[in-house]
Amino acid sequence: MSDARILDRGYRRFEGTRSGVIGAMRSVAWHTARSILGLGRTARHKVFPIIVMVIAFVPAIAFVAISVLLKGFGDELRPDYWEFFQYSFVATIVFVALVAPEAIVRDRRDGMFALYLSTPLSRLTYVVAKVVAVLSTMALVVLGPPVLWFLGYTFQSQGPDGLLGWLGVAARLLVAGLVICAVYTAVSLGVASMTSRRAFASIAVVFVVVGGAIVTDLLVNVAERSESWRVLDPLGLALEVAPRLFGDRSDDFRAVGTWQVALGCLGWAGSGVGLLTLSFRGRAAV
Amino acid sequence: MADVRVSPVRHDGAVAVITASELTMQFGSSLALDDLKLSIETGVTGLVGANGAGKTTLMSIVLGLRAPTRGTVRVLGLDPSVAGAEIRALVGYGPERNVFPDEMPASDFVKHMAEVRGMPRAEARGRASDALWLVGLGEERFRPLGTMSTGQRQRVKLAQALAADPSLVLLDEPTDGLDPVQRDEMLALIRQISDEYQIDVLLSSHLLEEVERICDHVVALDHGRLVAHGRLDALTGHDDGVTVELVDVADQPDALTNVVAALEAVGLVVRRDGQTGRIDVLGADVDHVADAVRDACADAQARVARIVRRRRRLEDIFEAGSR
Numbered sequence: 001m002s003d004a005r006i007l008d009r010g011y012r013r014f015e016g017t018r019s020g021v022i023g024a025m026r027s028v029a030w031h032t033a034r035s036i037l038g039l040g041r042t043a044r045h046k047v048f049p050i051i052v053m054v055i056a057f058v059p060a061i062a063f064v065a066i067s068v069l070l071k072g073f074g075d076e077l078r079p080d081y082w083e084f085f086q087y088s089f090v091a092t093i094v095f096v097a098l099v100a101p102e103a104i105v106r107d108r109r110d111g112m113f114a115l116y117l118s119t120p121l122s123r124l125t126y127v128v129a130k131v132v133a134v135l136s137t138m139a140l141v142v143l144g145p146p147v148l149w150f151l152g153y154t155f156q157s158q159g160p161d162g163l164l165g166w167l168g169v170a171a172r173l174l175v176a177g178l179v180i181c182a183v184y185t186a187v188s189l190g191v192a193s194m195t196s197r198r199a200f201a202s203i204a205v206v207f208v209v210v211g212g213a214i215v216t217d218l219l220v221n222v223a224e225r226s227e228s229w230r231v232l233d234p235l236g237l238a239l240e241v242a243p244r245l246f247g248d249r250s251d252d253f254r255a256v257g258t259w260q261v262a263l264g265c266l267g268w269a270g271s272g273v274g275l276l277t278l279s280f281r282g283r284a285a286v
Numbered sequence: 287m288a289d290v291r292v293s294p295v296r297h298d299g300a301v302a303v304i305t306a307s308e309l310t311m312q313f314g315s316s317l318a319l320d321d322l323k324l325s326i327e328t329g330v331t332g333l334v335g336a337n338g339a340g341k342t343t344l345m346s347i348v349l350g351l352r353a354p355t356r357g358t359v360r361v362l363g364l365d366p367s368v369a370g371a372e373i374r375a376l377v378g379y380g381p382e383r384n385v386f387p388d389e390m391p392a393s394d395f396v397k398h399m400a401e402v403r404g405m406p407r408a409e410a411r412g413r414a415s416d417a418l419w420l421v422g423l424g425e426e427r428f429r430p431l432g433t434m435s436t437g438q439r440q441r442v443k444l445a446q447a448l449a450a451d452p453s454l455v456l457l458d459e460p461t462d463g464l465d466p467v468q469r470d471e472m473l474a475l476i477r478q479i480s481d482e483y484q485i486d487v488l489l490s491s492h493l494l495e496e497v498e499r500i501c502d503h504v505v506a507l508d509h510g511r512l513v514a515h516g517r518l519d520a521l522t523g524h525d526d527g528v529t530v531e532l533v534d535v536a537d538q539p540d541a542l543t544n545v546v547a548a549l550e551a552v553g554l555v556v557r558r559d560g561q562t563g564r565i566d567v568l569g570a571d572v573d574h575v576a577d578a579v580r581d582a583c584a585d586a587q588a589r590v591a592r593i594v595r596r597r598r599r600l601e602d603i604f605e606a607g608s609r
Contacts, residue, residue: 010419011416011417011419012416014405014451018450019404020371021371023402024401024404027402028402109385110388111383111385111386112386117349118349119402120402286351286381
């Protein structure tokens with residue numbers, strides 16, 4: 001039998017240093033990221049995150065595995081670096097519409113938002129923590145597969161030549177991924193902040209992002225309006241950042257200027273953040 | 287944004303936990319708080335008033351979530367309008383709303399709130415467990431919140447307010463939805479927190495009776511005005527007349543009615559306390575009133591449990607102040 005015994009336990013005073021606003025933001029961001037990914041939650045909350053990850057990573061894993069097993073096979077089909085992002089497009093839509101809204105909708109529904117405001121957090125720092133959480137988890141979906149793809153090529157000696165060339169491609173992939181994440185996060189959270197029901201939030205996000213693409217297509221291809229109208233398509237516009245960084249253009253956006261792409265991305269990100277800020281500004285705390 | 291170093295010790299060493307002067311809050315044409323001047327001391331303080339009295343507005347100003355239209359307020363020696371985050375790190379808050387993430391185990395929820403209020407991660411886990419044991423949910427701490435009863439959820443709310451070792455706890459209707467036994471336990475727990483751990487408590491309630499039972503001080507608001515404020519024992523000092531409690535005896539069912547009738551027959555004003563055996567007999571000459579009560583009880587063959595000098599009740603003070 002062990003001689004161990006509990007000498008003292010129970011509620012006691014804390015004499016250490018408190019982490020303040022930064023600690024509060026870190027805690028909320030970490031908690032939200034775990035929640036989005038379904039970690040520490042019941043099985044039904046893990047379904048969408050798992051589906052998203054499978055859809056996002058399977059093409060990259062499959063392509064890298066095939067190229068490793070069958071050396072030289074499919075070299076002629078090898079995509080450009082910027083095209084890596086297009087393979088996780090479906091996963092990104094599912095994440096933007098079905099997973100990301102959970103980050104803020106849930107807090108409104110279960111009263112956590114009001115409780116958070118009784119802590120060192122303010123409305124602004126709360127929103128920043130949520131944005132960081134969604135941005136980080138979305139980066140797994142948007143940046144994860146291209147990074148895997150890129151590293152796979154590198155280890156097979158099929159990557160860029162020289163260290164500088166490698167760093168240049170890596171930096172452009174990173175910047176493109178972050179811009180895509182920023183635009184999608186802003187749009188997803190901005191739209192989702194208008195409701196406290198997850199289903200409505202998802203429908204609204206789908207309506208904006210998919211609806212934007214459909215309306216744009218109708219305007220340009222059916223009504224034969226200017227190609228500049230494509231900036232109204234938030235999904236395609238953000239993805240267009242990748243080819244522009246690699247000095248290329250996708251077919252759909254060939255007639256759209258790079259400055260229009262940049263301004264369009266800024267506009268969508270700004271609108272999303274503005275909507276998010278406005279939505280939380282007047283919300284009652286205590 | 288730099289980390290904020292805050293101390294759990296009161297910054298100015300003063301006895302007053304919250305002070306306010308000329309505190310006014312106006313929403314459009316509606317005056318939520320009207321020129322409040324108050325000083326809330328250490329211990330348990332009851333913040334009482336009907337819905338719309340200004341209790342929630344006062345709490346939101348104390349937490350630094352609203353800036354007053356006019357006047358000043360200090361909480362733990364700090365100004366909420368410039369040190370709101372520091373104050374909120376030192377203040378635990380238990381909301382009235384009884385909804386939380388249903389699937390989350392109580393221990394995870396309390397730990398998370400402790401971290402958000404500034405506890406290091408490793409410390410937060412231990413403190414969450416300790417706080418849940420303190421409120422009597424030690425064995426239940428891994429249960430999801432959605433499976434808990436109203437009483438258990440009220441205790442979890444208290445635990446999350448305590449886990450980060452606050453200097454002051456604000457509790458909004460902490461007995462809401464509890465049955466009488468659960469209510470007694472919750473009130474005892476709140477008293478224990480103040481007595482054993484020297485955590486000051488501001489308890490917002492519309493139930494005057496529970497404030498009378500556990501509070502050291504009272505702040506009574508009515509339509510934003512301060513109608514009473516101070517130590518409870520000073521406010522509820524001796525009043526004219528006596529309070530009589532009779533023992534309920536099965537073979538004397540009309541004893542109380544007969545006593546009341548006899549007292550009223552000699553010109554005394556009698557107030558009955560609902561269906562209980564307690565009556566208040568009003569009269570400036572206490573000795574005369576006590577003699578009359580003794581005679582009436584003897585004539586009615588009523589068994590007296592207690593005759594004491596009448597004290598003013600919080601309800602009387604509140605009514606007098608509201609006029």
